[in-house]
Amino acid sequence: MLIGERRLKVMELLEEKGNVVVSELSSLLSVTEETIRRDLGGLEKEGLLKRTYGGAIPINKISLELPFKARRIEYREEKRAIGKVAAGLIEDGDALMFDASTTVLEVVKQIGAKKRLTVITNSLAVILELIDRPEITLISTGGVFHSRSFSYVGPLAEKGIRNYHVDKLFLGAKGITIAGPTDSYEAEVQLKRAMVESAKETIFVVDSSKFNKIVLVNIIPLEVINKVITDKGIPSEYKKLFSERGIEVIIAS
16 A cells, blocks of 8 residues: 555544544554554644544544535636636647546636547546537546546556647646645546646646645646646745746636
């Protein structure tokens, strides 16, 4: 089990039970108690739990990964504005990749009458949005279906992604820090990394509520991103940081 998968399991157990014990985690995850202590220490540094004698307790009751349908209604107007601006960057004849984030879905909804597009995605929501568009060549990655993210993940999905090279990738995340975008589901993160490797240009779409939000797994370093499209609530320190890293920032209004 990868370190990210193990720590995600710890957080899932913490959310379910309200507390975790080092000895029980060690037995359940088949690793040493010292490994579990390091995991708890790392999660505490990320602000995800509070260590106690012999275990840990949650800092708050916020779910680690909200279901897709619940996330769609958060910051809806900001996401729509971001989606409209992002869709304006798509050109006739583009080959595109879309991940399974809710903000990226708003980009897809506003593609409009662009011609000769090829779309590769692991998102069932994106597939359903474009399924009646015969002028768009629509390619699904396949893979194992993950109901909470409404997406396909796993080795088959990654293999599908690596078969293609695209002009633009539209990428979302559940959080972003100065180290880069973060997400909660290890398998989804692995797929996003494969997408970045397959794209000439990575366009990160994110509403301002995600800044300074730490989730479990880092996706990619900031330097990999070419453009960030967000709303006017972006913290000023991030505007400066992106400028220093040569990342174009577009504010959707």
